[in-house]
Amino acid sequence: MSERIESFRDLKVYKSAFELQQKVFELTKSFPREELYSLTDQIRRASRSVGANLSEAWHKRRYAAHFTSKLTDSDGEQAETQHWLDTAYECDYISKEEHAKLLQECKKIGAMLGKMMREPEKWCGRFGK
Numbered sequence: 001m002s003e004r005i006e007s008f009r010d011l012k013v014y015k016s017a018f019e020l021q022q023k024v025f026e027l028t029k030s031f032p033r034e035e036l037y038s039l040t041d042q043i044r045r046a047s048r049s050v051g052a053n054l055s056e057a058w059h060k061r062r063y064a065a066h067f068t069s070k071l072t073d074s075d076g077e078q079a080e081t082q083h084w085l086d087t088a089y090e091c092d093y094i095s096k097e098e099h100a101k102l103l104q105e106c107k108k109i110g111a112m113l114g115k116m117m118r119e120p121e122k123w124c125g126r127f128g129k
Contacts, residue, residue: 008058013112017051017078020105024081027102031093039091043084049077050109064120071120075113082106 008014024047028040057070082103089099116123 008055011054011058013109013116014051014054014058016105016109016112017047017054017074020078020081020102020109021047021051023102023105027088027094027098031088035093039084039087039093043081043088046077046080046084050074050081053077054113061120061124064124067124068117068120071113071117075110075117078106078109078113 003010005011021044024043028044031040051074053070053074057067057074060066060070085094085099085102085106088094089096094102
């Protein structure tokens with residue numbers, strides 16, 4: 001952590017999560033209309049929740065347990081995003097290449113969240129405004 005982090009927006013994992021949600025949004029624009037209120041909605045919600053829960057975690061870092069709990073929620077949402085990507089692939093809505101690339105991004109985000117959860121003390125106690 002060499003650069004100063006003043007906001008959740010400065011976190012590499014948050015930037016990756018936000019980028020993932022935007023890719024999912026663009027990709028789902030081509031999903032069939034009948035999926036609008038099912039698969040399209042679910043995958044968009046899950047991918048957006050990764051960063052949303054991470055931003056909440058950042059503001060709950062006064063207590064390591066609260067911080068870790070919200071990070072766990074964020075990690076759960078990235079895992080749910082993987083499930084919906086698998087579903088989209090099996091329904092032939094996305095290509096094998098798109099599926100593989102997005103899964104890799106999810107796994108990268110999951111690894112970063114995992115590291116933060118294993119070492120919450122490195123993140124907690126920094127309350128600058």
